[in-house]
Amino acid sequence: MFAAMNNIEDLHQRPIVSVDLAIFALTPDGLEVLLARRGVEPFTGHWALPGGWIHVDEDESLEAAARRVLSDKTGVAAPYFEQVGVFGDAARDPRGWSLSVTYMALIMPDAVILQHGGNVTDAAWHPIAGEATAQPLAFDHAAILKTAITRLRNKVEYTTLPVHLLPEAFTLSELQAVYERLLGRLLDKSAFRKRIAEVDFIVPIVGEMRRASNRPAQLYRLKQARSTVFFDRTI
Amino acid sequence: MFAAMNNIEDLHQRPIVSVDLAIFALTPDGLEVLLARRGVEPFTGHWALPGGWIHVDEDESLEAAARRVLSDKTGVAAPYFEQVGVFGDAARDPRGWSLSVTYMALIMPDAVILQHGGNVTDAAWHPIAGEATAQPLAFDHAAILKTAITRLRNKVEYTTLPVHLLPEAFTLSELQAVYERLLGRLLDKSAFRKRIAEVDFIVPIVGEMRRASNRPAQLYRLKQARSTVFFDRTI
DNA sequence: CGAATAGTGTCTTTTAGACATTATCTT
């Protein structure tokens, strides 16, 4: 039935396609990314973004493939998830013309149980200094990671995305602290709360307070799970 | 050398990968997208985003492949170019698990010489009503186009991207008109010019004016070709 | 009560929006 079509396609070899993840978490040391140490060629021993092949017979969609990879590597199911882009050229992988479809995930580091095995000999959180990690990365993963970090940092400025680095229940002060750590600058409490109230994406959990040796703080949760809201901007 | 690796990959069939383009232009009738009518199965006779396969032996990179497709279909070389994303799942193409790497291009409609041949029997500009075209599109191209249109419309709000829909030399009134047509609302001249002056991405072409039967208008050009600047926004 | 952080209010400065005015060309 598709004979006419197939011979057109047969003229051109298909590229290799992998799904790779930039998994971010905020630890006491700052923003960190989860990396896997490669146990096979090429780039054996190098750190790399965790990833895998698309399983044509198993994965429903690209995002499903990415979620499978995330679950395989971290044991975590449903954090914030966003496509960063596709990176592809003739030279990035010595095995041939290849594509990396890259997703970014934000998670709570506590929830993660790191999984080894497969092509990976080791997995660990790596601190991000500026827009990179201390170690050189396999393939073009340093450039991909840089793109993901830039996207993340930009979105902190104009969306509610940082909320996904917090547990389900959080206080406004905790949320402000996340913004401040990602932005690298202090924010005014009053102005911050006005801005958050405006976009109306969180609700107080009535009766639930964060208690310490001072005035207790109201706990909040997201209105819709996994939603990200954009702040106002104009032309 | 890569034996251990290759047998891992061999377990999984590679998906089909195409590069598709959402090519936009602003005509007297409004925002339009360039579509190609398919001459082969599947979806013969349907309109689709112009696209092609990656030529592993010829294309240096994804963007190079996209630029080749653009040049093949329009004869135009270097307009504004941006990756929209990857769309991939098991069901979007009856020939099998497939990926569409989609780019968005902005061009001047005058410069284009539409090319036929190949899998395409016809190519034409189609007006965009809301977030879609009047005709149903092949594959999941309606959803892809919707994503591209949304991206374009959003970027009009907070970037200087609309400048790429104008010729090299343009007046401030012409630039404002492009914004107004894309946004669907009128802007205040004074406020618009303040905003444009702030981001400082265009320069007057000294001595060059647009003449009509009224006061002549200063012509401007981009400071750096193809640059897009973001307006201020804050957390 | 003191220490500590939560939460709100006030004032000032800056910015945005509406609108008016002036400028410069053609016919």
Place this chain on the structure above:
DNA sequence: AAGATAATGTCTAAAAGACACTATTCG
């Protein structure tokens, strides 16, 4: 001069930012 659009200025209303103040808990 009339008509048209370019370009800039002015005034007001709204928003942002700095900072102070009040509130509530623990020890």
